[in-house]
Amino acid sequence: MKKGRTMNTALLGEIQFDEDAILTIPEGLPGFEHYTRFVIVTLERFFPFQWLQSVEDANLSFPIIQPHFFCADYRPRLSPKVLEFLRLERSEEAEFYSITTIGPTPQEVTANLKAPLVVNPKARLGKQYILEGNSYSLRHPVLK
Amino acid sequence: MLILTRRIGECITIGDDIRIKLLAINGRQVKIGVKAPRGVVVHREEVYERIVEQNRLAAQSAARAPVLDAAGMMRRKLEDEPQEHGSYEEATHSSH
Numbered sequence: 001m002k003k004g005r006t007m008n009t010a011l012l013g014e015i016q017f018d019e020d021a022i023l024t025i026p027e028g029l030p031g032f033e034h035y036t037r038f039v040i041v042t043l044e045r046f047f048p049f050q051w052l053q054s055v056e057d058a059n060l061s062f063p064i065i066q067p068h069f070f071c072a073d074y075r076p077r078l079s080p081k082v083l084e085f086l087r088l089e090r091s092e093e094a095e096f097y098s099i100t101t102i103g104p105t106p107q108e109v110t111a112n113l114k115a116p117l118v119v120n121p122k123a124r125l126g127k128q129y130i131l132e133g134n135s136y137s138l139r140h141p142v143l144k
Numbered sequence: 145m146l147i148l149t150r151r152i153g154e155c156i157t158i159g160d161d162i163r164i165k166l167l168a169i170n171g172r173q174v175k176i177g178v179k180a181p182r183g184v185v186v187h188r189e190e191v192y193e194r195i196v197e198q199n200r201l202a203a204q205s206a207a208r209a210p211v212l213d214a215a216g217m218m219r220r221k222l223e224d225e226p227q228e229h230g231s232y233e234e235a236t237h238s239s240h
Contacts, residue, residue, distance in 0.1 A: 033198035
């Protein structure tokens, strides 16, 4: 039986989720290492953006977006070490999300393609993985 | 800070399982090899710091109105080029 939870978040109001929807990021995110449990909140009015909402701190959330919406050929290669960490067999099984910075105007919305949040959707396990090399930007404009 | 002098090919060990080897020197550049257990994250400091900064900005910039505006603009853009984004319809309806 699924165990439902309700949480009153600062930004999104009351959200409901099942315990088994919780995404565990064992190392946390750089700068936010103490927060390891999140839910990805999908609300139609924000589409194609979603929210990475901490279930440990109602005030902590990050706007995220799947990179394929603005960068059709984004297929980063994951190292064997990361695949093992996320308990994935192949890179193709992973879901990618970019953490998004919202500037004062919509034109200044940028996504971090250099360090995507990589998720194993089945195991609900994630890691913000810093890609080697210089092919991707930390501040890729989303609306260009 | 502990300061050690090493020659090319020599190592420093930290604890039982971290090994740092000086591989090569080329002018002002030094090539270093790091051997560490799986759980230990190793990065060039400046890259890591920039990720931290971006994450902090993202958390601070999480305000509803600008994201709603950006989402509206993004949807209009996607509607202009729907053939490239096959999962558009599907993703609209997936929610937790």
